[in-house]
Amino acid sequence: MAFSSISILALIAFFIFAQGVPLIWRVGPASFLLGERWFPSHGSFGILPMIVGSFWVTLGALIVGVPLGVACAVFLCELTPPSVSLVFRPTIQLLAAIPSVIYGFWGLIVLVPLIRNNLGGPGLSVLAGSLVLGIMILPTIISISEDALHALPRTFKEGALSLGATHWQTIWRVLLPAARSGIVASVILGMGRAVGETMAMIMILGNAAQMPRSILDSARTLTTNIGIEMGYATGDHRQALFATGVVLFFIIMGLNTLAIVISRRRRA
Amino acid sequence: MISRYTSQRVGKGVVWVAAFSTLAVMIWILLQVLVEGLPLLNLDFFMDSPRQMGRTGGIFSTIIGTLALTAVAIVIATPLGVGTAVYLREYTRESRVSRIIRFGTDCLAGVPSIIFGLFGFVFFVILLRMGWSILSGGLTLAAMILPTIICTAEEAIKAIPYSYREVSFALGGTRWQTVAKVILPNAMPGIFTGVLLGVGRSVGETAAIILTAGSSLLIPTSLFSPTRTMSVHFYILAREGISMEMAYATGAALILMILGINTLANWLLWRYFRKVGG
């Protein structure tokens, strides 16, 4: 019974791979991973556009989410009295619990028209996706970075201040660098969440199975590729979607392992 | 050269702006749905089932679907999760085996919901022939919330003082008796909070459910019936553009439910720590 989590993980890997790997083999790994054409009805199964889409959207999410998140963590940890952060913590947890479809909805109703009217393009774009995804990973980044800052020994701060540093200098030059590994862990976990997000991305990315050339272009990610077409795919097409899942699985496992290794090293 | 006091003012200013804009955006997102959706909520909305593919009517069948799926997930994941936590903390010491189990649990926690959906589809729906059903969806959900339950249960068990165990053994208790009479009753509040968090996650889950529970608008009649949950309904309404009004209303109901569950969980945690600390 205790091995349930391991067995489930193994089962998941097994079945996804069992469905997906044969297709990758048949089509050829190079052609699958680097092919630019995704036309299932014609037997073309290249997922490079989706890989690129995932990459850009995730990068954008990090550009938005990490500075904001770390800033909020600094805010909660250093610039407010403990009573305020006591209220903030459950609030952040609450926001983390909001379903992704709600975020996607807001993106659809508010961001997409905003982008379309002011910056051009269809609105359903990488930009919209990055912004929303960035907001969605904020709770992860904030809570873990805040933990990292809180875990620092008081002597760091006291030492710096007693040497004549201003509060800000202490934060910028002493505390943040010291909390670096915790912040990095939070970034990696945030990346994991970003790469794995599906519903919100389906709603606002536009889902064009083509290489995005600018941030105003529509795109697809590995996840949305599966989410959109799984409902009606059959045969090879379906297997190709599982194959997309295989690639996704590898990326996530890689990120996860990285995060676990880093956090273990922190604790040691 | 900028004086360090100026750079402090700038730095802190940036942080304040960041914090408040984050808060502002979060509130905006919630209010967006609540402001339009709350006025539309009334008893009829909850008691009536969707009609005309959701263009009119209420969300009754989806509420049933949500409750049913969550119930199945909790019933399966809780014993499994608590059992794993008890095993990790009470029956073994830190060893290769326990490290592997923990690694597996951590990894499972990071698997995206769409992958769970794919797995649930090929394993429960197709292989085990459960079809698109509450059972398929519930089992998939159970796998998704298992890491959460294991984690919170472990924390709850860890918090119990070692002396309680020593006393129980010294009075002639077996390991099982100690677990059943001392560990579990005292860990219950923490475990319950974990269960509530799992409930919250189940209610908000969409991707995995679409692929395993289907999207039927009919009130489910058995564990093998397909069903639609509130979050799936919300997604379909919004994406297919069926009815923005209904989407707002459903979204508001969804947010309320999740806020309620999370507030309950946080309140319980707060009460529990006050009792233990005091």
Add this chain to the structure above:
Amino acid sequence: MPEKAKIVLEHFHFYYGADMALKDVNLQIPPRQIFAILGPARSGKTTLLKSLNRLTDLIFGTNHTGHIFLDHQEIYDSQISLPELRRRVGMVFDLPTPLPQSVFENVAYGPRLKGIAQKRRLEEIVEKALRAAVLWEEVKDRVSSSALRLSGGQQQRLCIARVLALEPEVIMLDEPCSGLDPISTASIERSLTELKEKYTVILVPHNIQQASRVADRVGFFLSGELVEEGPVDQIFTRPKDKRTEDYISGKFG
């Protein structure tokens, strides 16, 4: 020794991993007396106690050689039932550790584990144990209230009552009065003197004076070795070993 010994240790060595905590202990503990174990910190006193009811089994990586006999039965024999052993050889720890339940439930915990479920019977057992621990008069009106609300001294007597509820043969107390005020200490010492009429008592006293007040026999331990043991008068007035004499006279602690 007039009566046969209750507990006998023969060439008993005890190890925490590679560290030897008890070295070649040979000891006979007579029944129905108070046996005090003296020694400075880290001399193995608690380890000795916990070996006698195999609570040391709970710690990983421990090892022993030699024998311990309870009524001529080797306690490390694989046929021994551990719960049964621990009911016969009860232990009171140095810090009061009431379970977070009512007074009644705390005392009834052990009997319940044994399988006694009848309410009447449990009530009898609880009252008898609380009386024997000299706690009944103080708590008889609030037996259902939380044990955490009792004072330190009362909690410690509750722990004694918990052990008594199982009708043990041996009661071990590890510095039972540490952290208690003089009045509670005196009442516990009084109960010990009453208890020895029925039970074999092994006591790690809080200080040397406590041993001289209540003990019948004394064993002096130093760095895991039993240096000397004998009747309390002899140990205090005519110790055979210089180390014992130094400790008793306070040259080291």
